[in-house]
Amino acid sequence: MKRLFKLALQKPELASTLLLVLLIVFFQILSGAVFLSIDNVRGVMGLLPETALVAVGVTLLMICGEFDLSVGSVFALMPMTMAVLVVAGVPFWLAILLGLALCAFIGFINGWITIKFDIPSFITTLGMMFMARSMTVVVSGGFPPRIKPGQVPSWIFTGFVDDGGLIRASVIWFVAIAVLISLLLAKTNFGNWVRATGGFLPAAAAMGIPSGKVKIACFMICSVLAGFAGMIQSLRLNSFLPALGEGMELQAVAAAVIGGTSLMGGIGSIIGGLIGATLIRVIDNGMVMSQIDSNWFKFAIGALTIFAVVGNAWLRRRGRAMQVETDK
Amino acid sequence: MSTPIIETRNLHKWYSGVHALKGVSLKIEKGQALGLVGDNGAGKSTLINILSGLHRQDEGEILLEGQEVDIRNPKDSMRLGIETIYQYNSMVPLMTISRNVFIGREPLKWSIGGFGILDEQKMREESVKAIADVDLHLRSPDALVGELSGGQRQGVAIARAMHFKSKVMILDEPTNHLSVKETAKVIGFVKGLKEQGVTSVFISHNMHHVFACCDRIVAMALGQIVLDKPVSETSIEEVSEKL
Numbered sequence: 001m002k003r004l005f006k007l008a009l010q011k012p013e014l015a016s017t018l019l020l021v022l023l024i025v026f027f028q029i030l031s032g033a034v035f036l037s038i039d040n041v042r043g044v045m046g047l048l049p050e051t052a053l054v055a056v057g058v059t060l061l062m063i064c065g066e067f068d069l070s071v072g073s074v075f076a077l078m079p080m081t082m083a084v085l086v087v088a089g090v091p092f093w094l095a096i097l098l099g100l101a102l103c104a105f106i107g108f109i110n111g112w113i114t115i116k117f118d119i120p121s122f123i124t125t126l127g128m129m130f131m132a133r134s135m136t137v138v139v140s141g142g143f144p145p146r147i148k149p150g151q152v153p154s155w156i157f158t159g160f161v162d163d164g165g166l167i168r169a170s171v172i173w174f175v176a177i178a179v180l181i182s183l184l185l186a187k188t189n190f191g192n193w194v195r196a197t198g199g200f201l202p203a204a205a206a207m208g209i210p211s212g213k214v215k216i217a218c219f220m221i222c223s224v225l226a227g228f229a230g231m232i233q234s235l236r237l238n239s240f241l242p243a244l245g246e247g248m249e250l251q252a253v254a255a256a257v258i259g260g261t262s263l264m265g266g267i268g269s270i271i272g273g274l275i276g277a278t279l280i281r282v283i284d285n286g287m288v289m290s291q292i293d294s295n296w297f298k299f300a301i302g303a304l305t306i307f308a309v310v311g312n313a314w315l316r317r318r319g320r321a322m323q324v325e326t327d328k
Numbered sequence: 329m330s331t332p333i334i335e336t337r338n339l340h341k342w343y344s345g346v347h348a349l350k351g352v353s354l355k356i357e358k359g360q361a362l363g364l365v366g367d368n369g370a371g372k373s374t375l376i377n378i379l380s381g382l383h384r385q386d387e388g389e390i391l392l393e394g395q396e397v398d399i400r401n402p403k404d405s406m407r408l409g410i411e412t413i414y415q416y417n418s419m420v421p422l423m424t425i426s427r428n429v430f431i432g433r434e435p436l437k438w439s440i441g442g443f444g445i446l447d448e449q450k451m452r453e454e455s456v457k458a459i460a461d462v463d464l465h466l467r468s469p470d471a472l473v474g475e476l477s478g479g480q481r482q483g484v485a486i487a488r489a490m491h492f493k494s495k496v497m498i499l500d501e502p503t504n505h506l507s508v509k510e511t512a513k514v515i516g517f518v519k520g521l522k523e524q525g526v527t528s529v530f531i532s533h534n535m536h537h538v539f540a541c542c543d544r545i546v547a548m549a550l551g552q553i554v555l556d557k558p559v560s561e562t563s564i565e566e567v568s569e570k571l
Contacts, residue, residue, distance in 0.1 A: 189434040190443050192423075196431050199420035206382065206418040207432040208403035266422045 013260050013272040015311045019304075020279050027286030035289045042166050044285050046158075049174030050233040052277040054248055055255035056178050057225035059273030060185065062256050064218040065198035065265025069125040070110060071226035071252055073132035075245030078103050078227030079234035080136045083145040092152045099231065100224055106132060107223030111216030121219075129249065136242040144240050154235035170232045177225065182270040194218060199266030254301055255280055258308040279304065331394040333358045333527050334379070334410075334496060339388035341374050348374045349385070350551040356496070356529065361522050363542030363559070364531045367571050371551040372531050376500050379529075380412035381405035403432070411489035415501035419481055421474030425466065426455040428473050429488045458491035459484060462517060479510025486517050496527045503537050515541045535564045547571060 259272025436444035
């Protein structure tokens with residue numbers, strides 16, 4: 001029993017899950033039961049997969065010991081590229097494929113420059129953030145492309161899958177991808193390499209893990225997921241805007257950190273990143289529903305990030321210090 | 329005399345203008361426990377890093393059982409049967425024992441192009457066995473390496489090297505930062521290697537540790553070998569004078 005408690009204390013996702021439940025209850029009461037109403041849940045569920053997908057990629061990359069500030073820009077660049085191609089007459093699926101390939105290329109460049117020149121990924125991706133953002137305007141020529149409703153089968157990504165109109169296809173895409181990335185991390189040799197690379201690079205290198213390639217792969221996965229998420233959002237709104245996803249990079253990092261991922265690498269879980277992303281969405285929406293001045297949103301996220309990191313570190317220390325019989 | 333298991337011929341290495349190895353030629357016989365001693369910067373680590381694939385020599389050859397080999401990375405070295413145990417013990421503290429034992433060499437249930445699903449049960453069972461084989465008793469292969477003592481970690485590192493049937497085990501300062509009791513245990517491991525017919529190279533700057541478990545002493549200074557004698561024909565005093 002005590003050992004279970006010790007294990008639970010050391011799980012970084014625990015604190016954030018508890019907080020999530022508390023906040024949901026809090027907002028439900030504060031908003032006069034509007035927060036958990038069907039209409040509101042529908043709204044939250046529309047936005048959640050989009051931001052959570054970005055958080056999944058960022059979490060994976062952070063576990064590998066790197067960092068990506070360009071996800072917000074890639075989030076806008078992918079749908080913009082795709083829309084420009086579709087307007088130019090390229091078939092929808094080919095346009096998606098080309099858009100995702102562009103994301104993979106950006107991820108590759110982020111990783112390759114970081115590894116090859118041994119510079120912090122913070123700097124590489126900060127540069128890429130500006131470059132990719134600029135590209136979104138460049139490729140559209142300053143005029144956002146228009147895709148007529150019904151011109152592309154966007155229902156595959158954003159259509160409602162149930163009769164009640166609660167769950168969108170994006171939720172299914174997101175769950176499938178999140179499960180896939182979780183399995184990749186937990187059950188494959190690649191996942192083992194990611195954790196080793198982020199956990200203790202000299203050991204990974206000494207054991208012959210191609211840590212440079214592992215990192216580049218994580219950069220690429222992160223960029224592709226960001227682009228895919230941006231595409232879902234653009235298709236849901238049916239508008240392709242160059243300013244899409246601004247500020248998203250730091251929200252994604254906040255989500256990962258709130259969910260227990262360490263900035264130093266090696267520690268973290270996909271599920272933690274999801275909980276973090278959900279927390280951010282719940283706070284955002286809950287504040288609106290409870291008629292709290294929404295200018296406090298960023299304040300709340302900032303405070304939560306600091307609180308979560310301090311709390312997780314404290315819990316982990318408490319958990320480790322707890323005495324249990326270790327020899328049998 | 330039989331073919332040496334490892335032979336280096338005239339190895340040279342420069343590090344950003346510094347001549348760290350100046351023509352090191354060394355023959356290591358099968359089953360030998362060789363103690364490599366020297367002060368910081370003497371070139372011991374450089375020599376070892378070349379054998380374990382972390383660095384490449386700028387000049388010279390390496391022969392394994394008489395065959396010239398090209399060691400380009402740690403994987404090559406391991407494939408040739410050379411296992412290295414580093415002083416920082418090349419373990420990831422936040423990962424479990426069983427995962428650490430198989431880092432980079434994970435058994436897979438199935439795979440495509442080298443990527444695949446881990447055979448976790450096999451990893452657990454074999455790591456338990458590997459650890460028991462070096463006479464170390466740990467409660468679970470699922471414990472995090474970060475929760476083990478320094479000596480236990482070195483024990484797991486040695487178990488890992490043994491598990492992969494190494495021909496040559498290189499131990500780079502394995503007794504650094506260890507308590508007296510744990511040091512004794514590591515020295516015991518090294519003695520055990522000889523009984524199992526594994527060749528070992530034990531690097532340390534603690535002469536007492538080296539003399540306790542090796543049968544040949546090689547001393548290095550300023551990138552060259554300055555002494556090479558069986559342990560019975562030399563003394564700590566003589567070796568110390570040379571350094």
